[in-house]
Amino acid sequence: MKKKLITTSVALMITVSGMSIPIINTSPNHVAAATTAIQNPYNNQAAVDAKADALIATAKNLIGKAQYSSDVKKTYPYQFACASFINFVFEQNGVDLATSTEEYMMEQGYEVPRDQLQKGDLVFFDANPGNTDPTDHVGLYIGDNKIIHMANPELDVTISDLDSTSYYKNNYVKAKRVLPSLLSANPATKGDQVVSGYFALKDKVKINSTTNNPATATFTNAGLVDHIYKQAGINLGTTNINEQMKLGQPVSRDKLTKGDLVFFNSKIGSSTPALVGIYGGDHRLLLASTAYGTVTRIFMLPYYDQQHYITARRVITDTPVAPVPVPAPAPVPAPGPETTSPVVPTKADNIVAFAASLVGKANFGYAYNENTLTFTPAGFTKYVYNQHGINLKSTLASYQATLGQTVEKANLQKGDLIFFSSNNLGTSITNVGIYVGDNQFVHLIKGKGTIKENLNSDWATKNYVTARRVL
Known part of the structure; x- marks a missing residue:
């Protein structure tokens, strides 16, 4: 499982008026002594189910792409330990666990019995009960008695049945449900x-x-x-x-x-x-x-x-709202030619969602800086695709326009790359965007940053050159 780090009692410091104030005591014993059952007064099951499906899709997409390592690397080729893998999966779906340490993850949410696990729950194990750490491994429950997790240097990201080996049977500690408390109430307070x-x-x-x-x-x-x-x-x-x-x-x-x-x-x-x-x-x-x-x-x-x-x-006077009634699920239809499977986000869906999340955040610059989210237009697309295991190889739009297969404008699909000029001539390729559906694309442009634009806009109409399918 994961390499255990030696952890000592430390305090995070804030400097105020020349004085250092310790804000957090992160001693493992201190943490272990404060398990709090957080009650969930909101009925957000529909939102929880949707978010859990998105988390699972992201985690599965990293199978065969992410490697086990105590040195975290959040761009391809990905590297994670067990907890940093879970934190990354949640980050990619807009949920803030705010830690890459499984001990601290175990202090979040509220505990659920093993026989009541649902998709999106965090499941914790401890192969060393004699030490002070309450857990040494964490996985994401995906249903059907299975978890997806960064297992070890041999298996990397894998799916395991909770009854498959003695490790999972004997070292199970607890499970925590974090999605209700980390999501907004319905309606929001x-x-x-x-x-x-x-x-x-x-x-x-x-x-x-x-x-x-x-x-x-x-x-x-x-x-x-x-x-x-x-x-x-x-x-x-x-x-x-x-x-x-x-x-x-x-x-x-x-x-x-x-x-x-x-x-x-x-x-x-x-x-x-x-x-x-x-x-x-x-x-x-x-x-x-x-x-x-x-x-x-x-x-x-x-x-x-x-x-x-x-x-x-x-200073806020409103109280938690009463649970919002959720209609009983419709009967499951008998198998037949019209029966459809639940919709699972595709890689294109994940790419589009990630690109859209960067609107107003990624900035134009003649550089490639993932820390400050500063890119050229093609640097932006390279960054987005890298996050999903696809290497566009270059930060030049003209080079990216040689990748994949040509696709007609009328046949665009989510995740396609769309190439533009920048002189209203529609010839030389200098800009590239990502098609997100509904005739919209996301791109980075000088003077505006990252924006979502309609393909029928005056700029896009005059500067459109071609499109390529790289998925």
């Missing part, structure tokens, strides 16, 4: 809207100690909190952290819900706040400070630092 607003701004704003200017996306720690709440329709009425700590009602650490404000001091014992974060649900503290410069997240595992924690305040 104000807390969900606040959390979504935070992640929409993640890495797009600058944090400083004095200025709040939405026009330049520059905020203080407390100013950003105020701005995020305004975006969700909640007026805190102040960008002053001391005033924010007087708002709403106090709430204990063990009763936190999405959207609660959490306050820390910079001097042990002080009641003066120096830092405010937003509770993101399921042990997450959403926090921005001058130590980071941009918005970031801190994964709370599992308690706030006892010395610098002051209080938490609830």
Whole structure:
């Protein structure tokens, strides 16, 4: 199974007013002592089922493409250990586990009995019960008593039956259901809207100690909190952290819900706040400070630092909505010529979804930088396809136009590459996009960044050259 890393008790530090505040104690013993059963007050089963199917499709697509390694590589050829593989699969489908360590994954969601597993659950094992780590392996349950996981250096990504060997039978620890608590409620609460607003701004704003200017996306720690709440329709009425700590009602650490404000001091014992974060649900503290410069997240595992924690305040008055009724499933038709199988996302579906997720995020530049998402148009398509195990080999659009097979404009399918000029002549190939269906394509263009555009737009009509099918 996975190589065990030596883990010691450490604390993540935030610098405030020249002082270092330890925010998270990540001692394995500390984590193991704080298992919390998170109740799910929302009936999101339809959303859970859809997300689980997408997770499974992504994981299966990595069979034969990803290799076992303690050194993570999120581009082709992929390299993962067991937990980093699971984290990557969730990341690709817009779900934030916020950790590549199975011990911390096991602290999320709520526990489910082995005989009640459903697709999308995380399943944990421990072959070394004598040590302090509560688990040393994790897999994704896919139904029919099976998991998909990064097994070991010999098997890499594989599907295993939970009753197939003594390892799975004897070393099973528990399973956690994470999808309801990591997804928005149905309908979304104000807390969900606040959390979504935070992640929409993640890495797009600058944090400083004095200025709040939405026009330049520059905020203080407390100013950003105020701005995020305004975006969700909640007026805190102040960008002053001391005033924010007087708002709403106090709430204990063990009763936190999405959207609660959490306050820390910079001097042990002080009641003066120096830092405010937003509770993101399921042990997450959403926090921005001058130590980071941009918005970031801190994964709370599992308690706030006892010395610098002051209080938490609830400023959102709406309560969790009642479960939304879900109609009983229709009877399963008898096998016949018209019976269809459940729709499973194809590789083209995954490519299109990933490309669309980068709209407004990937930037134009004469470089290829996956860390900053800065690309030329063909660098963008190369990056997107690389994430799904397809090597376009070059960041030149003209070269990519030699790959695969020519396809007529009237016969375009999801995932096809569409090539354009940039001088309204429709001749020399200088730009490339990805067809996403419904006569739309996603591409990166100078001056606009990553956009979705209609093939009937004036620019696309004048500059269209050809299309190629590489899937």
